[in-house]
Amino acid sequence: MTPLAAYLLLSALLFAIGLAGALTRRNAIIVLIGIELMLNAANLNFIAFWRFGPNPEALTGVVFVLFSIGVAAAEAAVGLALILSIYRHYRTTNLEQVDSLKG
Amino acid sequence: MTAPIAIIAVLTLAAAVTAMSLRNLVHCALMFMAALAGVAALYLGLGAQFVGFAQVLIYFGAVAILIVFAILLTRGTEPPREPILSKAWITGIAIAVVVFGVLSAMVLSSKALTREPGPTPQLPVHQLGAQLMTKYVLPLEVIGLLLTAALIGAVVIAMHDEEGG
Amino acid sequence: MDQLLVTLKHWLVGLVPSQYAPFFSALLSVGAIAVVFPALFALTTLLERKGLGRIQNRYGPNRVGPYGLLQPIADGLKALTKEDIVPRPADKVVHFLAPLVLVVPVFLALAVVPMGRHMTALDMNAGVLFFFAAGAATELSVFMAGWSSRNKYSLLGAMRAIAQMISYEVPLILASVAAIMAAGSLSTTQIVEAQAGYWGCVPRWFVLTPWGFAGFILFMVAATAESNRSPFDLPEGESELVAGYYTEYTGFKFALFFLGEYLGLFAVSGLGITLFLGGWHAPLPALEWIPSWAWFFAKLLVLIAGFIWIRGTLPRLRIDQLMGLAWKFMLPMALVNIGVAGLWRFMPGGWERWIVCALCVGAAYLLLGGLLSGGKVFAKRVYRYAD
Numbered sequence: 060m061t062p063l064a065a066y067l068l069l070s071a072l073l074f075a076i077g078l079a080g081a082l083t084r085r086n087a088i089i090v091l092i093g094i095e096l097m098l099n100a101a102n103l104n105f106i107a108f109w110r111f112g113p114n115p116e117a118l119t120g121v122v123f124v125l126f127s128i129g130v131a132a133a134e135a136a137v138g139l140a141l142i143l144s145i146y147r148h149y150r151t152t153n154l155e156q157v158d159s160l161k162g
Numbered sequence: 163m164t165a166p167i168a169i170i171a172v173l174t175l176a177a178a179v180t181a182m183s184l185r186n187l188v189h190c191a192l193m194f195m196a197a198l199a200g201v202a203a204l205y206l207g208l209g210a211q212f213v214g215f216a217q218v219l220i221y222f223g224a225v226a227i228l229i230v231f232a233i234l235l236t237r238g239t240e241p242p243r244e245p246i247l248s249k250a251w252i253t254g255i256a257i258a259v260v261v262f263g264v265l266s267a268m269v270l271s272s273k274a275l276t277r278e279p280g281p282t283p284q285l286p287v288h289q290l291g292a293q294l295m296t297k298y299v300l301p302l303e304v305i306g307l308l309l310t311a312a313l314i315g316a317v318v319i320a321m322h323d324e325e326g327g
Numbered sequence: 328m329d330q331l332l333v334t335l336k337h338w339l340v341g342l343v344p345s346q347y348a349p350f351f352s353a354l355l356s357v358g359a360i361a362v363v364f365p366a367l368f369a370l371t372t373l374l375e376r377k378g379l380g381r382i383q384n385r386y387g388p389n390r391v392g393p394y395g396l397l398q399p400i401a402d403g404l405k406a407l408t409k410e411d412i413v414p415r416p417a418d419k420v421v422h423f424l425a426p427l428v429l430v431v432p433v434f435l436a437l438a439v440v441p442m443g444r445h446m447t448a449l450d451m452n453a454g455v456l457f458f459f460a461a462g463a464a465t466e467l468s469v470f471m472a473g474w475s476s477r478n479k480y481s482l483l484g485a486m487r488a489i490a491q492m493i494s495y496e497v498p499l500i501l502a503s504v505a506a507i508m509a510a511g512s513l514s515t516t517q518i519v520e521a522q523a524g525y526w527g528c529v530p531r532w533f534v535l536t537p538w539g540f541a542g543f544i545l546f547m548v549a550a551t552a553e554s555n556r557s558p559f560d561l562p563e564g565e566s567e568l569v570a571g572y573y574t575e576y577t578g579f580k581f582a583l584f585f586l587g588e589y590l591g592l593f594a595v596s597g598l599g600i601t602l603f604l605g606g607w608h609a610p611l612p613a614l615e616w617i618p619s620w621a622w623f624f625a626k627l628l629v630l631i632a633g634f635i636w637i638r639g640t641l642p643r644l645r646i647d648q649l650m651g652l653a654w655k656f657m658l659p660m661a662l663v664n665i666g667v668a669g670l671w672r673f674m675p676g677g678w679e680r681w682i683v684c685a686l687c688v689g690a691a692y693l694l695l696g697g698l699l700s701g702g703k704v705f706a707k708r709v710y711r712y713a714d
Binding site for chain 2: 099109118137
């Protein structure tokens with residue numbers, strides 16, 4: 060197994076863990092943490108391809124990851140603001156109780 | 163992959179699993195930070211120093227604090243011992259296992275990944291800066307706009323409503 | 328004399344078989360930092376107490392040795408032998424780890440500061456970014472300390488401390504961006520080399536330019552706020568919050584927090600010296616025979632004396648005044664400073680660029696200061712001295 064395949068498997072495993080957490084937990088903040096973990100796994104993928112790929116001088120992977128980290132931070136900020144606003148209305152962060160649009 | 167990197171990878175995965183499965187929210191957030199530190203160490207091991215330091219600066223210095231503040235502001239009274247997993251948790255775990263299975267099957271069977279790796283590429287910071295200012299200047303400006311929009315949006319969403327609103 | 332320590336290190340590394348040489352060399356650098364800076368910390372605690380005492384018209388500690396010189400040893404022994412109390416509802420693992428999470432990143436940050444010619448422990452391409460990343464990691468320890476104590480006052484102090492630290496991190500980084508722009512590199516050794524040379528007999532330090540002077544003042548004010556030192560020590564205000572986020576820490580853990588705070592002060596002063604005060608360069612060509620590390624530590628001691636002086640003199644800022652200062656004054660001022668640094672770089676040398684840049688900086692200062700104080704005019708302060 061080449062080092063590139065090892066890093067890709069690692070990032071796939073990290074992605075699956077984040078996905079499992081985002082799909083199974085009830086608390087909205089833990090779901091957000093799972094989403095951030097998925098984004099980090101994707102970034103690791105990019106850096107692994109930059110390092111072991113055919114053209115590392117173009118710096119494409121590194122620049123993409125920088126922008127991805129910036130976007131992830133902005134998305135975390137807006138997501139947490141939304142969670143705060145929902146908490147203020149429903150008095151809970153439990154996603155199963157925030158269901159007024161259901162059915 | 164040398165031994166230190168393998169150890170860091172195992173620790174990162176363990177921290178991620180713990181982060182997704184603890185009951186105490188603050189412990190989850192701290193384990194998540196440990197997982198991110200592990201990912202930053204992996205970036206340093208791959209030779210992308212600027213990205214590793216930027217990851218620590220942004221995630222530890224900003225996102226960690228955001229998550230922690232949000233946990234503290236949404237606690238209310240401590241709830242009774244309700245289950246931490248939602249009712250459809252088996253479906254969620256099944257989906258995650260299927261996704262991992264598909265990805266790993268793709269990775270292990272691809273012929274493009276059997277190429278030998280070249281020498282470690284250098285990442286001089288001034289070259290990164292020059293590329294950001296010439297080839298990638300449009301994404302740079304757009305992300306500035308996006309961060310401003312996110313900042314204003316987050317403030318507007320989380321502001322206290324006016325009385326009667 | 329200048330390269331005494333470097334040649335000593337090379338000789339010691341030469342004694343070890345060559346496959347262990349890099350490891351041994353790193354161990355020596357780390358060991359040197361781990362010995363010198365805690366010793367400087369002990370000296371600073373004594374200097375601070377005596378300095379504050381003299382400002383307040385009294386002697387400092389003077390019983391334990393000649394002029395109180397053995398006081399830090401007495402303090403260290405006391406901290407080590409005190410009973411280690413952990414509150415019963417406290418979160419034991421997080422409570423234990425918080426001082427470690429404070430001290431380790433601060434030691435990492437000290438590794439990129441150049442302390443003499445060829446005397447940087449870690450010479451990296453992105454040294455200044457590494458420094459700020461290590462500084463960001465210390466904020467997490469503040470939260471861990473405050474939350475794990477299960478104490479309302481600790482949590483409140485921790486929240487205030489974190490809000491203050493993230494607010495002042497932005498002007499700190501922006502003020503250093505101006506110096507990085509002028510030097511053209513993020514590597515600390517290259518920034519020091521960009522300040523070599525003299526204009527006649529005036530050294531080429533960045534602090535002696537209009538934008539460098541404003542940047543240095545901004546950097547030092549933000550550094551004072553980052554270390555939670557007076558006049559920004561509301562999070563640990565002794566008259567309000569007992570001791571803020573480290574209320575529930577006793578004995579050695581408290582000493583570790585103290586160590587972490589003072590080492591953070593040394594690290595950020597060291598970075599200020601590197602970015603603005605010319606690192607280890609001598610101020611006059613005639614004085615270059617004094618070794619470079621002596622100049623670095625002399626400048627560090629001058630900055631520490633400045634911090635102690637300010638602590639003894641200025642009253643504490645309220646939390647809203649503190650936040651207003653960071654966001655409404657220092658952030659726009661730092662942005663204007665970056666613009667002026669760019670202007671300085673592209674204007675031809677001579678007296679015009681001094682006048683233009685000084686006018687820009689001065690006008691921004693007066694405008695923003697007027698906006699911050701809301702146009703209020705304060706009466707002149709009157710002092711009464713004790714007889």
